[in-house]
Amino acid sequence: MAETTATTTEVTVKEKEPLFGKAEKKLLLDPLGDTNPITIQVLGICSALAVTSLVYPSVVMAIAVVFVCGFSSLFTSLVRNKIPKQVRMIVQLVIIATLVTIVELTLKRFNYPIYKQLSVYIGLIITNCIVMGRLEAYAMANRPWRAFVDGLGNGVGYGVILIIVAVIREIFGKGTLFAGSPIQINIIGASNAEVGYLINTAAESGIGSLFAGYTNNNLMVLPAAAMFIIGILIWIQRTYRPTLVDVS
Amino acid sequence: MDSTNSVIRFVVIMTAGVAFALALLSTSWGGQIKANEAIFNKRAILGAVSDYLTEDPKSMADGEIESLFASNVEQIALDMSGAVLTEQDIIDSGYKGGKPENIDLAKEKKKPEDQRIFPLYVFNSEKGKSFILSVRGNGLWDEIWGNIALKEDLTTIVGATFDHKGETPGLGAEIKDNPTFPSRFKGKKIFNDAGVYTSVDVVKIGGTAGNPYAVDGISGATVTADGVSEMLERGIKYYLPYLNKQAAATKNKG
Numbered sequence: 001m002a003e004t005t006a007t008t009t010e011v012t013v014k015e016k017e018p019l020f021g022k023a024e025k026k027l028l029l030d031p032l033g034d035t036n037p038i039t040i041q042v043l044g045i046c047s048a049l050a051v052t053s054l055v056y057p058s059v060v061m062a063i064a065v066v067f068v069c070g071f072s073s074l075f076t077s078l079v080r081n082k083i084p085k086q087v088r089m090i091v092q093l094v095i096i097a098t099l100v101t102i103v104e105l106t107l108k109r110f111n112y113p114i115y116k117q118l119s120v121y122i123g124l125i126i127t128n129c130i131v132m133g134r135l136e137a138y139a140m141a142n143r144p145w146r147a148f149v150d151g152l153g154n155g156v157g158y159g160v161i162l163i164i165v166a167v168i169r170e171i172f173g174k175g176t177l178f179a180g181s182p183i184q185i186n187i188i189g190a191s192n193a194e195v196g197y198l199i200n201t202a203a204e205s206g207i208g209s210l211f212a213g214y215t216n217n218n219l220m221v222l223p224a225a226a227m228f229i230i231g232i233l234i235w236i237q238r239t240y241r242p243t244l245v246d247v248s
Numbered sequence: 249m250d251s252t253n254s255v256i257r258f259v260v261i262m263t264a265g266v267a268f269a270l271a272l273l274s275t276s277w278g279g280q281i282k283a284n285e286a287i288f289n290k291r292a293i294l295g296a297v298s299d300y301l302t303e304d305p306k307s308m309a310d311g312e313i314e315s316l317f318a319s320n321v322e323q324i325a326l327d328m329s330g331a332v333l334t335e336q337d338i339i340d341s342g343y344k345g346g347k348p349e350n351i352d353l354a355k356e357k358k359k360p361e362d363q364r365i366f367p368l369y370v371f372n373s374e375k376g377k378s379f380i381l382s383v384r385g386n387g388l389w390d391e392i393w394g395n396i397a398l399k400e401d402l403t404t405i406v407g408a409t410f411d412h413k414g415e416t417p418g419l420g421a422e423i424k425d426n427p428t429f430p431s432r433f434k435g436k437k438i439f440n441d442a443g444v445y446t447s448v449d450v451v452k453i454g455g456t457a458g459n460p461y462a463v464d465g466i467s468g469a470t471v472t473a474d475g476v477s478e479m480l481e482r483g484i485k486y487y488l489p490y491l492n493k494q495a496a497a498t499k500n501k502g
Binding site: 053082083084085086087090091094098101102105108109112113116119120173218220221222 | 250254255258259262263266269270273274277280281284285287288413414416417418419468
């Protein structure tokens with residue numbers, strides 16, 4: 001029965017092509033798990049290590065990458081038949097760089113402090129392998145809508161890992177969540193009291209903090225911690241999906 | 249294979265289009281971006297005198313920062329000899345705005361020492377008057393900078409703010425991220441009892457209690473801490489001619 005349904009849907013796809021069919025769903029959801037850019041393809045590690053010490057900048061970074069990844073795929077796919085082969089990658093790079101500049105200007109215009117905080121990492125989206133990787137692997141050979149969905153999916157796949165890592169690092173490294181944003185909250189450790197030399201920068205939030213005696217783990221603030229956390233995420237994911245393990 | 253001509257045509261059209269679009273966006277938002285940058289700096293300057301304010305500048309709205317700065321802060325530009333500069337002098341030094349707040353210490357740092365100019369912000373409120381000095385130096389990876397507010401006696405520090413370009417998060421970056429670090433400067437002194445310039449040193453943790461010329465550093469960030477010490481030592485020195493003149497003037501009056 002299930003098989004019959006599947007065949008029927010495929011036939012309909014060929015006939016009418018719904019705007020958001022099975023293929024699109026797969027493009028959007030696969031990068032969250034089985035083809036995740038960070039844990040499976042191990043791309044975009046540089047920025048994943050650098051910006052994930054706090055959740056708020058990581059969220060902004062994730063949104064920026066989703067935007068750049070989605071729209072660069074869309075635009076590349078739109079002009080894919082016109083791009084001369086000799087300058088293919090340079091054209092892709094120009095498209096990415098344009099979108100990144102737009103993101104940078106937007107942040108400067110609407111949220112200057114967060115722009116200062118992310119500093120060079122916004123500019124470095126240009127060299128993020130995920131973006132260009134998707135253009136080469138997918139957008140150059142597929143129609144705009146699907147390329148767009150594929151770009152969004154990969155951007156979200158990157159962003160999800162970024163935020164997971166940032167949540168773990170901020171809680172154990174600073175004791176806070178969303179520090180620097182208007183909804184900053186204190187999770188563990190004494191708030192606003194000196195603990196060793198490091199203190200919790202959380203403002204007096206309404207939420208009482210647990211384990212007031214907790215001393216912030218300074219390792220978590222360093223990029224090396226992100227490496228360990230990503231390593232552990234990769235381990236967990238492959239334990240649950242043994243098919244993902246490379247046999248070589 | 250596309251012909252060379254078609255490649256060139258494609259590239260030229262594409263770059264021209266992209267350049268035009270970005271230039272349009274950049275110029276139409278340019279004013280607002282500049283304003284954001286100015287407010288960001290003013291917030292940092294006011295942060296140094298947060299003890300004299302009813303509200304922490306970090307949580308103030310942009311408009312409040314602007315109006316507070318406009319009503320309570322008097323800005324002066326100084327040269328190396330402590331002379332007060334006119335608007336024309338500031339423009340001649342390369343700042344079109346002509347206001348002391350336009351002075352960019354990053355640019356000044358590259359000039360030969362005798363040609364540098366500095367902004368000085370005089371903050372007035374019912375709670376007190378303060379002189380805010382801007383300093384800039386080098387941390388471990390890149391530049392660091394800060395604002396030091398002095399009390400009316402021109403000796404005691406009211407508060408300080410620091411910022412950096414690329415110090416290590418959790419270590420050197422704590423000079424900005426950790427509010428206890430700048431607050432350790434409160435009440436410290438830059439002149440000893442004999443009136444000799446001492447600056448304030450950032451030293452190894454412990455042993456600074458009762459010492460008004462030193463503050464505790466940050467474990468694991470020795471180079472940044474040394475950078476802060478050096479920045480303060482040299483940065484405040486540039487203001488000394490003016491501070492001495494002011495001190496002498498107050499003494500004569502008294």
